[in-house]
Amino acid sequence: MSLIRLTRRAAFGLFGATLLAGVAPASAQTVIRIAVTPGPHAQILEAVKPIAAKKGIELKIIEFSDYVVPNQALDAGEIEANSFQNQPYLDNQVKDRGYKIVPVGLTVNFPLGIYSKKYKSWAEVPDGAKIAIQNDPTNGGRSLLLLQDKGVIKLKPGVGYKPTVLDIADNPKRLQFIEIDAAQTPRALDDVAAAAINTNYATQAGLDPVKDPILKEDPKGPYVNLLAVRAADKDKPWVKELVAAYQTPEVKAFVLEKFKGAVLPAW
Structure with a gap:
């Protein structure tokens, strides 16, 4: 079974459990499924998670082991956001595959x-x-x-x-x-x-x-990573809150301390 299908089942299970508990979904935090690649991107999102929770967003971090599936899953509506790619890569994916995916905030740079x-x-x-x-x-x-x-x-x-x-x-x-x-x-x-x-x-x-x-690689240049969402979602309130939760002094301090210059904050 594909990871995308597993993601869908998990999401429906969460929705169903909420209804069975007699609690309306609207009363809970906004659940945002966000795809990352394993390693620093996932670790940074774990640091973002408690900050986002204070803003009413429950992050469900989903790891994919390659650079292809996170955009497939996002475009298909299986997740709400991803954090793993830079602008040239996203531009290429949009051109080749017709994805309606847009960047909404800068994250970090990984010098190659x-x-x-x-x-x-x-x-x-x-x-x-x-x-x-x-x-x-x-x-x-x-x-x-x-x-x-x-x-x-x-x-x-x-x-x-x-x-x-x-x-x-x-x-x-x-x-x-x-x-x-x-x-x-x-x-x-x-x-x-x-x-x-x-x-x-x-x-x-x-x-x-x-x-x-x-x-x-010189850390300057176009290869800064970004948060991406579907174009249809870019103006939704949770997007602004997600970016704000990521681009905080607390997350910046975590990146600098954790990765010792291997990963650099870009905001």
Whole structure:
């Protein structure tokens, strides 16, 4: 059974239990199901949860292990919000899949890193080495832009934020790029010279996003993460309250203390 169906059953069960208890749903807190990826996004939402409760919102945090299902579930109405993606990724999803999903507030930034189990610095990576990058246009393109920024490769002019390996104009070290699912990049470290790994997956794999990368992205740029909802819901009162609960001094302090610079508040 799919996670989306399980989510639906859980929601109906909650609704039914409320009715059986003789309490009208309107008298309870507003229940908001919000999808996250495991790791920092989920941990941060746990810190948001008690703040949201004071604003009349009961957060039901649902973890998905990839970057595809959270938008599918949101667009299908199985959840009310998600917190896992940046603007370029959302733009790509909306363009490719026709989702009516919009951003409503900035959350945090996860500077991307290039990691290696075999080499302690990028200078040690040999010519012709295999480098794993994400196979989705946004994250894979982000990794290529990082490598260009560090002088490893050159991309064709005008490629924007979603270049592919076909847009590489100059590759002096003759690197071989292996494109795999973003969630699998930490597992690839045993088989490649280095891998571009998103911070949430790096922390899940026990990597230190501050100390371990042999190359690291500049934290400035378009890759700030965001809260997203369906376009039809964007003006509902609970959306404003959810954003306000997230963008608090308490949550900012939690992020800075918990992640020690691996995750940065963006508000």
